[in-house]
Amino acid sequence: MAEMAASGESPEILFWVGCAGSFDARAQKITRAFAEIMTAVGLNFAILGNEESCTGDPARRAGNEFLFQMAALQNIQTLDGYGVKKIVTACPHCFNTLKNEYPALGGNYEVVHHTQLLQELIDSGRVRMNEGGTFKGKRIVYHDSCYLGRINGVYEAPRTVLAALDADLAEMKRSRSNGLCCGAGGAQMWKEDEPGSKRINIERAEEALEQRPDIIAVNCPFCMTMLSDGVKAKEKQDEVMVYDLSELIVNGMVK
Amino acid sequence: MIQQILFVLVAAFALGYAWLSFMRIRRNILLGQDEKIGGDTGQRWRNVLLVAFGQQKMFKRWIPAVFHFFIYAAFLLTQIELIEIFIDGAAGRHRFFRPALGGFYTFLISFIEVLSVLALAATIIFLIRRNILRIARFHKPEMKGWPFKDANIILYLEFALIACIFIMNSADMALHDNEYGFAVSRFLSPVWSGASEATLHAAERFGWWGHILVVFAFLNYLPFSKHLHIVLAFPNTWYAGLKPRGEMENMPAIMNEVKSMMGLSATEDAGAGMDEIPEFGANDVTGLSWKNLLDAYSCTECGRCTSVCPANLTGKKLSPRKILMDIRDRAEEIGRNLATGEKSFAKDQEKPLGRDNYQDGKSLFDYITREEIHACTTCNACVEACPVLINPLDPILKLRRYEILTESAGPADWLPMFNSIENGGAAWSMNIDREHWINE
Numbered sequence: 137m138a139e140m141a142a143s144g145e146s147p148e149i150l151f152w153v154g155c156a157g158s159f160d161a162r163a164q165k166i167t168r169a170f171a172e173i174m175t176a177v178g179l180n181f182a183i184l185g186n187e188e189s190c191t192g193d194p195a196r197r198a199g200n201e202f203l204f205q206m207a208a209l210q211n212i213q214t215l216d217g218y219g220v221k222k223i224v225t226a227c228p229h230c231f232n233t234l235k236n237e238y239p240a241l242g243g244n245y246e247v248v249h250h251t252q253l254l255q256e257l258i259d260s261g262r263v264r265m266n267e268g269g270t271f272k273g274k275r276i277v278y279h280d281s282c283y284l285g286r287i288n289g290v291y292e293a294p295r296t297v298l299a300a301l302d303a304d305l306a307e308m309k310r311s312r313s314n315g316l317c318c319g320a321g322g323a324q325m326w327k328e329d330e331p332g333s334k335r336i337n338i339e340r341a342e343e344a345l346e347q348r349p350d351i352i353a354v355n356c357p358f359c360m361t362m363l364s365d366g367v368k369a370k371e372k373q374d375e376v377m378v379y380d381l382s383e384l385i386v387n388g389m390v391k
Numbered sequence: 392m393i394q395q396i397l398f399v400l401v402a403a404f405a406l407g408y409a410w411l412s413f414m415r416i417r418r419n420i421l422l423g424q425d426e427k428i429g430g431d432t433g434q435r436w437r438n439v440l441l442v443a444f445g446q447q448k449m450f451k452r453w454i455p456a457v458f459h460f461f462i463y464a465a466f467l468l469t470q471i472e473l474i475e476i477f478i479d480g481a482a483g484r485h486r487f488f489r490p491a492l493g494g495f496y497t498f499l500i501s502f503i504e505v506l507s508v509l510a511l512a513a514t515i516i517f518l519i520r521r522n523i524l525r526i527a528r529f530h531k532p533e534m535k536g537w538p539f540k541d542a543n544i545i546l547y548l549e550f551a552l553i554a555c556i557f558i559m560n561s562a563d564m565a566l567h568d569n570e571y572g573f574a575v576s577r578f579l580s581p582v583w584s585g586a587s588e589a590t591l592h593a594a595e596r597f598g599w600w601g602h603i604l605v606v607f608a609f610l611n612y613l614p615f616s617k618h619l620h621i622v623l624a625f626p627n628t629w630y631a632g633l634k635p636r637g638e639m640e641n642m643p644a645i646m647n648e649v650k651s652m653m654g655l656s657a658t659e660d661a662g663a664g665m666d667e668i669p670e671f672g673a674n675d676v677t678g679l680s681w682k683n684l685l686d687a688y689s690c691t692e693c694g695r696c697t698s699v700c701p702a703n704l705t706g707k708k709l710s711p712r713k714i715l716m717d718i719r720d721r722a723e724e725i726g727r728n729l730a731t732g733e734k735s736f737a738k739d740q741e742k743p744l745g746r747d748n749y750q751d752g753k754s755l756f757d758y759i760t761r762e763e764i765h766a767c768t769t770c771n772a773c774v775e776a777c778p779v780l781i782n783p784l785d786p787i788l789k790l791r792r793y794e795i796l797t798e799s800a801g802p803a804d805w806l807p808m809f810n811s812i813e814n815g816g817a818a819w820s821m822n823i824d825r826e827h828w829i830n831e
Contacts, residue, residue: 194818197769198805201642202648232637236634287771313775316704326805
């Protein structure tokens with residue numbers, strides 16, 4: 137972003153990578169896949185790089201409002217400094233915080249989740265899928281993340297994107313507004329589970345595996361970690377892959 | 392005449408006592424902090440009409456929804472008959488509406504009778520679901536003891552209400568040579584064949600008095616019961632939050648403090664509120680908002696929230712329903728103590744006892760453990776599940792805020808995350824650049 141600003145360019149959209157997308161080895165692959173799609177269709181995007189900071193979501197949900205305000209106000213300063221209007225992110229937690237919580241702090245942007253942008257690109261024909269379909273005959277079950285689905289009501293965009301794959305799509309018993317959490321939200325990602333009979337990600341992975349999928353599709357880097365771990369715990373990691381939607385698209389699109 | 396006097400006295404006592412009880416609940420709800428509830432009036436009406444009147448959210452689970460609807464519809468329409476009972480009782484009339492309404496009266500009472508039969512069936516099915524099928528959500532730990540009895544008492548009262556209606560109507564029909572032609576009672580009145588007029592009259596009076604006395608008992612039982620939802624569902628859906636679900640309530644005091652810390656424009660008196668010992672979040676019902684307390688009093692303990700809570704489903708202690716029950720129990724406790732007027736409950740003995748001048752050495756944390764609030768994933772499944780738009784998540788987050796901001800406590804696991812956000816701007820401390828992914 138800094139380089140673009142220095143040369144007087146203004147990008148169509150800012151890609152908010154997020155902490156997971158920047159630092160988590162598995163989530164970095166999602167970041168690369170999504171960046172590759174945007175590059176392939178010639179979308180002029182920028183990133184903040186080291187000027188990006190955590191949105192503050194986990195701090196706020198843990199109860200640490202001071203820390204949230206510090207992180208958020210810092211980010212708003214940066215975003216406003218570059219005159220950012222539109223943001224896309226591959227993380228539903230960043231998406232929710234940027235979209236729903238920054239306005240009260242004075243940060244107003246048009247924020248979309250990457251599945252929504254992918255739907256737009258597919259609908260407008262900018263992303264076209266290979267004939268024959270890389271995923272033909274593959275059974276894909278989609279997991280609604282809480283922060284994209286139930287909390288922000290985005291159920292259709294990711295499903296439309298998956299429909300473009302020409303695969304065999306399955307739904308879990310608990311889906312859409314009834315979708316079960318992967319167990320990572322509310323800053324649970326950073327702590328051990330409270331005592332109980334089972335981990336939440338195991339419960340959800342079992343439910344996904346009931347559908348006998350080849351692929352579990354997710355839209356959130358935290359769901360990715362949770363469900364991958366769950367699938368591993370059930371020793372199914374060789375048969376069932378967990379992918380983000382952007383990874384599925386990048387593998388099947390005409391480049 | 393004696394009956395009239397008796398009726399007026401009983402009615403005055405029952406309504407008067409109920410009024411006092413409802414005022415007590417109003418006072419308890421107002422123990423909470425002010426919360427301005429604004430937003431689109433049209434959307435509020437839609438919520439009241441669809442969710443409260445229309446029972447929209449009940450139909451996520453259609454079996455209980457259908458049976459609940461029978462009881463609900465019968466309850467609503469019986470109010471018409473109740474108006475007549477009041478007029479008859481006070482004025483010493485018999486079926487006051489009948490001469491004026493004629494055939495429509497027969498239709499109306501018949502309609503209520505049919506609904507009452509459906510409600511009776513629903514009541515029996517609900518008793519079976521609770522006591523014989525033992526549906527899991529009715530038997531969680533927080534339902535042990537009084538809450539379980541409470542639910543059954545309500546169902547027995549409904550049973551009594553409906554039984555009395557049919558005793559009254561069928562005896563009355565037999566007394567009047569079956570000329571009324573009510574849809575259900577016409578099949579019941581033959582039971583009375585051979586009974587003397589005095590017996591029929593006594594049976595009719597028994598049904599009439601039985602019904603109205605159960606109504607009065609019910610009315611006075613409500614404020615002590617989870618069943619209060621039949622009243623509070625309406626205001627609760629009206630006042631339900633309209634902001635995006637994902638938006639946690641902003642804390643302007645902290646925002647302004649941080650702004651001035653960062654040298655950003657903040658209002659001049661931003662730090663003014665910070666001179667006192669800062670207390671953020673809530674550790675008691677007096678720190679929650681009145682809407683959180685209205686939520687708690689609106690809860691009918693159906694347990695839909697708990698049955699979809701990922702933490703509860705995997706054996707954790709957290710149960711959103713228990714959070715609400717605890718809030719209500721604590722509000723009741725404080726309300727009771729304040730009502731005694733005892734000086735020992737005052738923080739400052741010089742000042743009058745009140746919401747802001749109260750201490751009893753306890754807090755909401757004596758009801759709700761840390762383990763419970765730490766287990767929440769903020770997934771909003773409980774918020775989505777509630778048929779009367781209660782938000783169980785909001786008080787959980789306020790308790791978390793108290794723990795972190797006021798007590799500087801909380802799960803130790805979170806400290807590294809807090810530290811890396813504060814020092815490195817990232818949720819994890821990593822030795823790589825944010826652009827690292829580009830070159831992999």
